[in-house]
Amino acid sequence: MIDWLRRADPAFYHKEPRLLRTRAQIPRYTEEAQAEVRLSILTADRTLHAATTVVALAAYVAATGAGALEPRGDWLTVWAFTVFAAAAPRALPWWPQPDRAMWRPALLGIALITIPALWTRVDATVLGIALLTGATLYLARGRGRVALLVLAVGLLFGVRMPAHPLIVAPLAGILAAGAGILGVGAIARVWRFRPQVATWSAFATLLLAYAYIFAFDAPTVAQRVPAEMAAIAVAYLGVCIIAGRVRRAELMARPSRVLSLPQSIVPLLDSSYHHAIISSFE
């Protein structure tokens, strides 16, 4: 009889408890859970963080005309771009939360304003703007950081209103900020389930920044076209790296094991987890 049983499946009786136990331990892998796993992978990805920072810095260089935009003359625009470059990467969902090292964006903001001025002249005005930027970035935390970004968008469009009327400028800023909030909200709803939308959004954000400087600072940008082009190329390559890392996270976060729909027929006594098929890949 032992021979007959062996012929059927010698390891069956030893496998059965393991199968039941394994099945009981596997959680259902919903799309929401998969999105959470994907986000945790992205949060732990240092290369992605570095690429995001590089994209932000390269975009800053391109937006300020590779240092041609003077903080002394147009300090509000420089302040807004600096705030974007330093705070926007930290507002992205894959940046580790909570980010306790608040001095880093503050120092980055100070450096972004001060370093280009070293080639011309560092005076009290430049230092004052740099310190103001650093202080704002240091103080803006959590939702305050998002509010700061919205304020920067509003300022960027508000200061461009002709003659700076008292009502029109804030109104334009509010409209621009509102449009930005709506756009970011729409993308944020999609991105958890279609992460590649991040790539498209990054390209779109860069293009909008270029559209802004082409429209309002064309003479400044035209002074250093090769440097601009190099900065844009670096930013685009950074976006390509981000796309690759997001794709990697998609692949890593895919469910390694899938359970079928529940059903009531299982030949053995297990009555808590009824599944017809369990499938996993190697």
Added chain:
Amino acid sequence: MERPDRIELTIAPPIGIAALGASLVAVTIAGAPQPALRALLGFAVAFPLLWIALATTLSYTTARALRMAGAEVPARTRAMTNFQLVLTLAHAKRAFPAIGVLTKARFSTAGVVMDAGPWAEIPMIKAGRGATSCWDVTTNRRGMLLVGPFHAAVELPGSAIRATAEFDRTYVVTVLPAVYHLQPFVDALLAGRHVAVGRFQKLPAATEEYVGAREYRPGDSPKHIHRVLSLRARDPNEFYVREFQDPSRDDLSLVLDTAPPLDGDGALHRYRLEKAICFVSALCRTFAARRLTVRFVCQRGARDITTLRLRPLDADLDRLEMELAQVELRGDRATLGRVLLDEVRRRGAALIFVSLRPREQVAQQRLPMVTLTPDHIPVFTREVVCQ
């Protein structure tokens, strides 16, 4: 090599496309009036467009170039065991490798379809080469399992589409019932009943066949002593007797109840049927180990009675399991009663009835047979209860 039957295209999120399109329009409108910025504008616009176009083209052409070189799927497996499913894909293009190919297979059994994966990744298929994906599939449900169609998806980062090559090939896997481990005493219990009830005829009849010789035991007829073997034995007091068997007679009849419940508790009844099927399969193996011939009877549907004569041979047990893999709750009480009466009237065989009800009708209780109810089956089987 099998070409994909179709290529399914999934477009990137519309919100992403819309955002990029609007940005491209905005930057073009802003930069076009500035002659000094033409080069910069061209570069800023061309780079993302070229990237997306290249990624999209590569995704599509790679999916089209994929070929299904074969799939290793067993023709049969057993419930609660696992098998390896191996899918081999080849890349027909010579120019670029296929990067990040995700493969999946569709699994379907009666009423259950698993179409969501899991996706198995092939990191790279070199140009003109092949690669395999492996799945470890555990089937819990007895019956027919369909494996396929197969899907292979390619989506390079930045691509506007996700191109999925679909291969319609489908494989059928017969999932045989799980085997129960029977307690040792089931063997002694059934053997005792078999000896007491089953054997009516002590002397060989003309229709019986010589099946072998064994040592003489007190009570054996001296007429059956095998003289040649007995003379060859070293001990002068050691004798051998010839054994005969009627090939037209079965040692045991085993009837499986397949009638649906009257009280409407379908789920419980189906569960009992599954347990009964596994038990019957294990019981037949036990009898085969004792070299008994079993007549298995069950009702497959209206006026469709299946009768299998199971000799202790691999082929017969395989036939039984293939039959058990297809059994459903399609019997009826009237036919079952007639089948039991017919089996009782057959002479020379003990009858075992594997019932799905805790208590049988009075008429059936009076029949000379062993009735195993759902309460009996756990007594004879070793099972693991999930905590």
